[in-house]
Amino acid sequence: MVAVDVDLEGANLHTCLGVESPRVSLADFVAQREDDLGKLMVKTPIDGLQIIAGTQANLASAQPSHLRRVRLVRSLRKLEADYVVVDLGAGTHLSVLDYFLVGDDGLVVLRPEPTSVENAYTFLRAAFYRRLRLAMVGHGVRQLVTQAMDQRNEKGIRTPIDLLHEIEALDPVEGKRFVQTMREFRPRLVVNEVRTAEDVKLGFSVSSVCKKYFGFEPEYLGYVNHDELARRSVGLRRPVIDVNEEADASIYLNRIARKLLAIRERDQQAAAPTGRGRTPER
Amino acid sequence: MKPIEDQDHYEVLELPYSARLEDIKRAYPIVRAAYEEESLATYSLFGPDESELIRERIDVAYRVLTDDDARRVYDEKIGIEAGYTSSETAIAVDSEPSEASVEIVSALDALDEMDDLEDEESGDWDGPMLRRARMRRGIEIDQISDITKINPTYLRAIEESAYHDLPAAVYTRGFVIAYSRTIGVDPQSAGRSFMAKFEEARSEGRRSRLLSLRR
Numbered sequence A: 001m002v003a004v005d006v007d008l009e010g011a012n013l014h015t016c017l018g019v020e021s022p023r024v025s026l027a028d029f030v031a032q033r034e035d036d037l038g039k040l041m042v043k044t045p046i047d048g049l050q051i052i053a054g055t056q057a058n059l060a061s062a063q064p065s066h067l068r069r070v071r072l073v074r075s076l077r078k079l080e081a082d083y084v085v086v087d088l089g090a091g092t093h094l095s096v097l098d099y100f101l102v103g104d105d106g107l108v109v110l111r112p113e114p115t116s117v118e119n120a121y122t123f124l125r126a127a128f129y130r131r132l133r134l135a136m137v138g139h140g141v142r143q144l145v146t147q148a149m150d151q152r153n154e155k156g157i158r159t160p161i162d163l164l165h166e167i168e169a170l171d172p173v174e175g176k177r178f179v180q181t182m183r184e185f186r187p188r189l190v191v192n193e194v195r196t197a198e199d200v201k202l203g204f205s206v207s208s209v210c211k212k213y214f215g216f217e218p219e220y221l222g223y224v225n226h227d228e229l230a231r232r233s234v235g236l237r238r239p240v241i242d243v244n245e246e247a248d249a250s251i252y253l254n255r256i257a258r259k260l261l262a263i264r265e266r267d268q269q270a271a272a273p274t275g276r277g278r279t280p281e282r
Numbered sequence B: 001m002k003p004i005e006d007q008d009h010y011e012v013l014e015l016p017y018s019a020r021l022e023d024i025k026r027a028y029p030i031v032r033a034a035y036e037e038e039s040l041a042t043y044s045l046f047g048p049d050e051s052e053l054i055r056e057r058i059d060v061a062y063r064v065l066t067d068d069d070a071r072r073v074y075d076e077k078i079g080i081e082a083g084y085t086s087s088e089t090a091i092a093v094d095s096e097p098s099e100a101s102v103e104i105v106s107a108l109d110a111l112d113e114m115d116d117l118e119d120e121e122s123g124d125w126d127g128p129m130l131r132r133a134r135m136r137r138g139i140e141i142d143q144i145s146d147i148t149k150i151n152p153t154y155l156r157a158i159e160e161s162a163y164h165d166l167p168a169a170v171y172t173r174g175f176v177i178a179y180s181r182t183i184g185v186d187p188q189s190a191g192r193s194f195m196a197k198f199e200e201a202r203s204e205g206r207r208s209r210l211l212s213l214r215r
Helices: A026-030 A066-078 A094-102 A114-135 A139-149 A160-170 A172-184 A197-213 A228-236 A248-270 B021-033 B048-065 B068-078 B087-095 B108-114 B127-136 B141-148 B152-159 B169-183 B187-214
Strands: A002-005 A050-052 A084-087 A107-110 A188-194 A219-225
Touching: A026 A066, A066 A084, A066 A094, A094 A114, A107 A114, A114 A139, A114 A160, A114 A172, A114 A197, A139 A160, A160 A172, A188 A197, A188 A248, A197 A219, A197 B021, A197 B127, A219 A248, A219 B127, A228 A248, A248 B127, B021 B048, B048 B068, B127 B152, B127 B169, B127 B187, B141 B152, B141 B169, B152 B169, B169 B187
Parallel strands: A002 A050, A002 A084, A107 A188, A188 A219
Antiparallel strands: none
């Protein structure tokens, strides 16, 4: 298993995993010093887990160029590992969206606070539109999606459902593709730092609101209880599960991991007749 | 995919047309909670007016679908076959004696579905495990306190396995049993395993006090 820190402007995954100063990092790939992502993997203190750190990025331009990014996204899928976990930065920069969409599963973690919920919606909206733009074929339709991404567009398209109506009017085949994309877009939600049973329900509510407002339905994977040990484990530079497997946060995280694996199995079985599952990259 | 104003009652409640009465009753509070006035989930997407409209739509949908006659008429109107069998099971659910006036069955099943119950099967209960079971069932401490009349401070002490903040064994046992019953956990097994840990912690406490006295 390999963890990749693509948050080049705020890399800290290596610290959480107890790798002090990795000798190679993703910055070497961005700066074209190394073309083989696999050679940037570094061991961590945890058995079976390697990391591609995001450290030592060029302060002048941490983000890869467009071409380099496309290459990175492709290389991520080709990494030799059973599982590749990609740690994204905040915000809705195109690079973040592309790294998010390249995965078989995309996890969105939110906290029960208005600011976090707002960020989650902004991100989900952006990721969905990005996905949509990649899925649409016709030039006119693509333009329509780009227009809709502007919240104050002239056409008055507010939600993906409005956009769907516009697209259906323009091209029914693309409309069908739109609905298909909508159905397949299933980001997973995790609610972190849960303190009350009310907080637990937030995941269901957000999922329901997404369905009604955006038309796609995120899958609520689970929640993690607020646990002081989780904070302390960062101080110890060890994953909380490694610090204490019996801790509340660890038990919740284990559950989420198991659920995620079960979902993959379910989806793979559903997609079995057509061979491999979806590959979001284009 | 339709905007909310064009959705039928089933779509509004996020239910299949074959939904049974108990499914509807289960789904309603979960779906509605998202659009409550104070809901975090609508923040930045729906304004108060929109949320109110959606709440009204949800309430109407619920009223129609939980009334056998109204539902039949409605189903005919939107042209679906009544493929559900609601009445018998529904009566059974309704006639069950309700222990408490507080609505605590809401998100229950959906939450249960989300988590496997592996640590409950072990039957070896401690405070955090009880709390996890409570959270999964969507029940707040205050609701348990309302029902059991136990001070929330003690309920929290139980959840934190803060054995030294709890009263004498005979009371604590009663609290743990009442707590477990309220959240739907086997009170006997929870009481037994929790109290074993309680006694152990208390006797260790006594031993160390004795040791420090001797010193």
